[in-house]
Amino acid sequence: MNQTTLKAILEQAEHWAEEDRQDLADYARVIEARRTGTYRVSETEREALTRSLKEADRGEFATDTMISAAAKRFDR
Structure with missing residues (x-):
């Protein structure tokens, strides 16, 4: 991806919903952290x-019962 493409995407992102802009910022933080x-x-x-x-x-901690219930929901 070249600089022009990246700039175009960022300009488009200015018109995205707040939630989508936040997602983009979150992804960018993860990439920066990796770098x-x-x-x-x-x-x-x-x-x-x-x-x-x-x-x-x-x-204020989760009880053993709460943890067991959550684990059962996510067990496949």
Whole structure:
């Protein structure tokens, strides 16, 4: 892919739905992490991590029953 093609895709992406633009940004972060060895979390991921840490600090963990139920849903 040449530079012109990449620029054209990015220009088209400006008109995409927010969710699709976010997906593109997420893919780009993964590619950059693979190239540099450093992954930079998105704001959405940062918020989820912060929420999870606060839940853990409060001792809010999934019960064994909850984990077993989830495992059964995904077992094939």
